[in-house]
Amino acid sequence: xxEKGEVLLEVKxxxxxxxxxxxxxxxxxxxxxxxxxxxxxxxxxxxSTVSSIIAGIQPATSGEMIYKEKPWKPSSALExxxxxxxxxxxxxxxxxxxxxxxxxxxxxxxxxxxxxxINRVKMNAEAKKALAAVGISDINPALPTRMLDMQxxxxxxxxxAMYSEPEVLIVDETTTVLSQTGRDILYKIMHKTAExxxxxxxxxxxxxxxxxxxxxxxxxxxxxxxxxxxxxxYEPGDIKRKMVG
Numbered sequence: 120x121x122e123k124g125e126v127l128l129e130v131k132x133x134x135x136x137x138x139x140x141x142x143x144x145x146x147x148x149x150x151x152x153x154x155x156x157x158x159x160x161x162x163x164x165x166x167s168t169v170s171s172i173i174a175g176i177q178p179a180t181s182g183e184m185i186y187k188e189k190p191w192k193p194s195s196a197l198e199x200x201x202x203x204x205x206x207x208x209x210x211x212x213x214x215x216x217x218x219x220x221x222x223x224x225x226x227x228x229x230x231x232x233x234x235x236x237i238n239r240v241k242m243n244a245e246a247k248k249a250l251a252a253v254g255i256s257d258i259n260p261a262l263p264t265r266m267l268d269m270q271x272x273x274x275x276x277x278x279x280a281m282y283s284e285p286e287v288l289i290v291d292e293t294t295t296v297l298s299q300t301g302r303d304i305l306y307k308i309m310h311k312t313a314e315x316x317x318x319x320x321x322x323x324x325x326x327x328x329x330x331x332x333x334x335x336x337x338x339x340x341x342x343x344x345x346x347x348x349x350x351x352x353y354e355p356g357d358i359k360r361k362m363v364g
Contacts, residue, residue: 123153127318128173128191128204128287133182135168135342142168144342146182150287155309155319157333159326160362164339166322167209170289173320174206175199187286197226203286205279207293209322212276215265220246222264223279249282250275254304269296274304281308288312289320294328306332326355338362 128150135143143165150156158166172179175193184191186204193199196206213222220242224231231242239261246260255274264272273296280288290309294302309319309332323329329336330353338345338361345361 123151123316125152126150127152127187129185130169130173131183131185133169133172133184134180135165135172135177136180142342143172143179143182146339146342146344148337148344150318150320152316152318153313154335155313155321155333157329157336158320158322158339159324159329159336159358160339160345163341164362165342166339167291168342169339170206170291170320170322171208173199173287174204174289176206176208200226200280200283200285203283204289205281205283205285205287206289207273207276207280207291209292211269211272212279213264213272215263217264218243218260219250219258219262219264219267219275220260222275223249223260223282225279246278249278253278253281253308270298270301273297274301277305277308285312286317287320288317289322291322292324294323294325326358330355340364 126149130146130148133143133146146165146169148169160166171177173184175196175198223246224242228237231238243260250258250260255278258271258274264275267275273293290305293305297305309321312319321329321333334350336348336353336358338358340362348358
């Protein structure tokens with residue numbers, strides 16, 4: 120098992136501009152193995168932007184990233200996933216017109232192909248295992264995803280992310296659509312991931328949730344890192360003041 124406390128991912132001096140809008144202003148973050156790191160800030164603070172750049176969803180304007188001691192500049196989310204970084208996005212991350220199993224294995228259909236034909240029986244069986252591995256037993260992998268409610272779709276995204284056995288799991292505002300049962304499933308996954316010497320980046324507007332489940336809290340405001348606070352130093356009033364300025 121990798122050594123907890125080792126630096127797994129570094130974001131250095133990252134900037135992101137959308138036209139004249141500065142979304143990230145020289146942001147630097149260090150994520151260590153065995154850590155659940157929370158990101159908090161008001162809307163537009165840069166939490167999702169920095170996370171999506173790490174996960175290959177969009178490029179940075181400038182700055183650099185180091186992942187497992189090597190330069191990291193993913194060209195797509197699929198490349199990031201194949202290299203051990205998975206992100207559960209805030210928006211809907213499933214495709215409604217295909218099955219649950221097809222969503223779980225997007226980009227990985229080759230293992231189920233026999234020539235040009237996909238073995239759907241094998242894919243559905245493997246999807247059932249992927250769902251069970253994260254504690255989900257009541258979703259039929261053969262169903263079209265459009266038949267699921269929002270919470271069920273989000274649980275499918277969790278199974279999809281964890282199937283790749285990520286070294287860095289990024290969770291972006293996911294708990295807002297989950298029941299307490301769904302939240303408990305996600306919390307268990309987050310802590311298990313950290314215990315295995317991997318890392319979690321957890322974005323939420325729920326300060327109580329962040330203080331309970333995160334080892335370190337990074338506060339962003341207007342695209343700038345305001346502070347990094349260790350769990351022993353959490354103080355709700357102080358955190359809120361730093362969020363709003």
